[in-house]
Amino acid sequence: MAKMTREQFFAAIAPTVQLVWSEGSRMFPSVRMAQSLLESGGEIHAWNNLGGIKVGGGPINPYWQGQAVVKGTWEYIDGKTVSMQAAFRAYKSLYHFYKDLDLFLEAPRYERVRSAITPERQASMLLASGYATDPAYATKLMRIIEQYGLRRFDLPAVPQTMVRGFEDASIIPVIWQGGVIGTGYLKEGVTWVPARKIAEALGAIVGWTGTAVTVNGVELTSKLSMSVGYVKARELAMLLGVPIEWDPRARVVLLG
Structure with a gap:
């Protein structure tokens, strides 16, 4: 980067x-x-x-899935700065x-x-x-x-909440180029994402026909809740030619 x-x-x-x-x-x-x-x-x-988290002896978990890189680092040992090579955890x-x-x-x-x-x-x-x-x-x-x-x-944390139509869904982070760009809702095996927030972050033009969301002029399967239009994450990614991955262990959608 x-x-x-x-x-x-x-x-x-x-x-x-x-x-x-x-x-x-x-x-x-x-x-x-x-x-x-x-x-x-x-x-x-x-x-x-x-x-600076090193590989160490910790177990693989949903967030660190065993990937590693070796690079130079330094530590204070007996009051001296010592250069060394070490294996560090790598993350998606x-x-x-x-x-x-x-x-x-x-x-x-x-x-x-x-x-x-x-x-x-x-x-x-x-x-x-x-x-x-x-x-x-x-x-x-x-x-x-x-x-x-x-x-x-450091403001008090505001917990993520469900919106109308997604009350029984799971909240899913949506990640673009390593960082979170929003959250979506996983319902019945489909992740729905807020079209304007996610698509515009990817450089697309978002519209509304009155019944459906359009992205770059193309209508997508849509749900409207609390004045926000939601589209299927995979349909959006395919339209924009953006690679998409579902990480079932961490329960996140990775774009790009």
Whole structure:
């Protein structure tokens, strides 16, 4: 991915961070975003690991499915900075990464991280619990939070809700180029997505005939709920020539 400014980086990861927050993550968005910048240097690589999570001995799960990359890194050992090669987990998307990181932080040693009630406390407990070896880790996180005003993302999480016509459906993240661009509803084996939000993010022109959604002038099978038109994710992707994948383990739709 091309080099981004800091604000572009935060804008790219914010929708995914906020979705995971709404799903019940106990990581403050401000801390999560600062950690992502600090660990990645502000670049989103194809392996989508923004937290320096190594392969380690942890089990494969719905979000980390065994993929890995080997790259250079450094650690503080006996007060010295030591360069080394290490195997890091690779992910299908940022959503997969953040969900796996939450599973990683469920270990007993990170209980103080999960129970922290302020970003300051959480940053300090990441260091105290051994997440990082850099003695200045917590200070660096808080410096990033203050410099870029990341506390603005720490609003109370608003849980995802069902809309009329999808009351018995499951909420499904929709991912484009690694990041979340919206959510859809899985009902009776079909994922329906908000046409304007998703299609326009893919560069399409969306219209409404009065009975159906049009995308680039083509009518698609549609459902209207609360003034929002929904279309089938696969029909939309096929029309636009966008690859689509259903990940049954993580329960997400991947586009592109």
